[in-house]
Amino acid sequence: MPNQSSRPKFELRPYQKAAIESVYEARARGVKRMVVCLPTGAGKTVIFSQLTAREAQERHVLVLAHREELLEQARDKLDRAMEGRVRVEIEQGARVASPEARVVVCSIRSLREERLKRLIQDRDIGLVIYDECHHATADDNRRVLAQLGAFDPHWRGTLLGFTATTTRGDGVGLDLVFQEIVYTRSILEMVRDDYLVPLRGYRVSTMADLRALTSAGLDFNQDELAEAVDIQERNALVARAIQELARDRRTIVFCVTVAHARNLAAALRLLGIPAATIHGEMKRDDRARTLENFRRGRWQAITNVGVLTEGFDDPGVSCIAMARPTRSQGLYAQCIGRGTRLAPGKEDCLILDFVDLSDLSLVTLPSLFGLPHALDLDGEEVGEARQQLWQLSLDFPGFEIEASEITLDEIKRRAESFDPLTMDINPEVMAISPHAWVSLGSAGLVLHFQRKRDRLSEMLILDSRRRGANKYQVYFDQEEVASFSTVEQAIEAVDYEIRKMGARPAETARDEAPWRHEPPSPKQIEALRALTPPRSATTAGEAVRYLAFARYARKRRFVRPPAR
Template sequence: MLGLRSYQRDALVRVREAYKAGKRRVIVSLPTGTGKTVVFAHFPSVLKMKKRLLVLAHREELLQQAHDKFRAIDPELKVEIEQAGTRASADAKVVVASVPTLARGGTRLAQLPPDDFSIIVVDEAHHAVAPSYRRIFDHFGLLDPGTVRYLVGFTATPRRGDNQGLGEVFEEVCYARDLREMIAEGYLSRIRGWRVDTDLSLDGVKVQHGDFVESQLARVVNTPARNNLLVTAYRELADGRRAIVFCVDVAHAQNVHRAFSQAGIRSAAVWGELPKDERRATLAAFSSGEIDVVTNCNLLTEGFDEPRVDCVMMARPTRSKLLYAQMVGRGTRRHPDKADLMVIDVADNSRMHQLPGLHSLFNLPTNIDLRGSDVLEIEFAIERMNRTQPWIDPSRIHSPQDIKLAAEQIEFFNFDPPPALAGCTENIWYAVPGGYRLSLVEGESLLVEPNLLDSWDIARVTPDDGRTVLNRAESLTSAISIADRFVSQYRPDAARLIERSAPWRAEPPTDKQKEVLARHRIPIPAGLTRGQASQMISLVVTSPRR
């Protein structure tokens, strides 16, 4: 495994261990730009493959990338593509196959005998719940009890997915690294963010299959005023950067391109039906720097790798965290000529829809406007605030400046239980970005967070050991119950301190409590109770990272 990054080696080890442990359908989750293809291209050697390997992908670019990566790692390995008029020979050790081709019916799938294959890899595995994939899985018996074949899915889906139903196909996430970890470790580019607000409303746009109906969405957002706003935002916030603008449909991509061109900015538009030669020539000009801005619709979200991209503009509203992550991922690769990635979110109004943004990829408040700040720096500041001052409500943080003010201004305080936990716990849980936290003593806490398989992780967090998953539950209420039982069983001393209904909690703060709070320069809001003061003091005094 020479030449692999440490996390790629770890992923291979976890995949191998999962099979030995009896798992037959697993997912590996790695952010865009971290070399998922490199990992599964090492399967033949690392998994000591005796039979054939099948790679499934749904786009031509992904098929070619996988083919080329296998050949680069082992030039002697016979790797062939199965797609449309191209057929893989019966002695090809690795077959890289088009899902539309195999699932279309006829003899193509039948010509791949299940007994010849031991490993099936799904690239972009978030598509695996589609009927076309299930047809292929059924052919190979991948969902049958006792199967010996191994299904391994690779995806850039964030750890907290879109309730896509991946748990119907896969039984375990055997390895996952998220975007924030990869940026912090220097594998991906730093990200800065801006939000550009519009006066358009998305509430009249219908939703189908979990996302906006594109024809209706385009009618709302493809306006001269909004398109010109994109040009202004680029000029003011990212002038001279190499930018990809994600649009709703072809007409929107063309109109945004015209707005940039009319402003004297070198730009072009690409889309799926554009002739292949013209599309390749345009993207080559973009890569070489002849074009500064390229607009597109439904084309560059997968299979396009240009590391010089240092600006991504979100002109296409979406309800999908996965799609949003894919769009951001087009600019996260590192390059010597680039300092960071600028993400510009065009924020339309909506009371009905929860729209993803950088807050859904990082642990940030939903409504925060980063105003050009580094995402990771703001996330770390908010995490520190959550850890040391959990009485501050993160949802009331709307800008980086608010973080500096929150510790000393009462309007940022909130002692109410999270609405989603009403009636299911007697303990003092706090809502934090991405989940719920129960603070214990000496810096220890429990976290309940949604995961990729549409269930909930119960994790223990300590200063020394970091995050350790203790259990998994199918619902939030079950996860909270499991966490509460953990406390009562294994942390009885803490249990008495975190119970919300303890009579002493309703009393006024003692003089000693007021002195301690004052010494730590923590304001004492009107109506503060002894219980609230006690928790504030306990967290302030015992946290080793304050």
């Protein structure tokens, strides 16, 4: 690539500069096929325009895209970046780039073998930019990349992919094409730094039944899904929720099929909400006219099937209604990204999750950011909810959220009233053991007893969360001594060892052992006061349970939020 000091006149954001530097650093290390992963609204086109402007001074650049709207957007932004210094043209359908074009924006679907051969014949391709590169693993797209020479070990060019998601609905990994993700930044980091708007969410439960649906890749079979959700009662519920929660927000509604989109638009219009439908089967001019009317406010809501998941730029959108349930995090992230861009007067984006009956985990706004998928944000901002749950996990070690629909306020209430001593032992454990095992929640179990007078010993069974023979690990006074595939096997082994130790261990391991009912020692009282939250105990048995729970119960159930 040419010298990095020659820059077009663009004011880059700090992370855009960092992304560009990461590309050059990776190329210097010999990486030829790389990915930059940035959320929608981060200005990916600005970044590759800068890279293109530098490269086009000495070599040619190809920009690959899938949708017509992406071609036009890329060409316009590249034109501005080039400032008239080099020609930028489109290769698609009837449009053929001239030999003088140093930057060619191509529809990858148009690049049949002979056409691509002609296009690259007299060009020295130094940089191939692949927009929305999560599509790259498809057979015909890999054929295009192979013909460009991207997989040739002696290729002198660089393949640079841009995407908002590195996951695909069919489960195929991008490592089939690319070698390395050289730069990435999350939505929450972008929101924290005021480059994207905060996301608020509501969970709306429906009675549509998805439990009998089959899979297609990592998501549902589309025909079966449409039959399950495109029903009058559900469409009416979706429309009412949009009316009540979105109010005057301009809203994009994601649907399953064209019929579903049309039916939902009709349900919205019945409630007096101006709504239109857009889909891939529409003529180009009709689609452009519909989108322009939506931008100008003639339509408050627009229902669509797939068309607006990529390449649609309308910063004024401030509500996304996910009327299309999905198991694909990649698809979900693409959809909600349509509402994250900054705009004058826009404070946030509202995400409406319509959650149907399913034995499988549907992606929701909370689950996308590592929170319980059944959490109802009830209008809360997801970044703030993440921060609050992180703090709760620190303030109330071992508190675990039940896998059922619940609001943040209810989680707080339960956490504040949580007492480890009230946790029940599994009845199957009580049935096979005479000893006073104590629950550590999902972490495991602990048992205290005396081998010598006035000296406690401890048997600990921890769930390693691994599979197989090493799932449950047994520790005796902090030293690992054995592992088992089931908790029952571990308990039986510990009970056997305690009986072998003699009468005192066996007797003091029982619930009725006198030491458990004696007052706590001054040292135990001091340790209890130092806990978060501070605890008090009336007996030594309660004290050791509190202290064991504080030591071993899992404290961090959520990923630490990015610091400001």
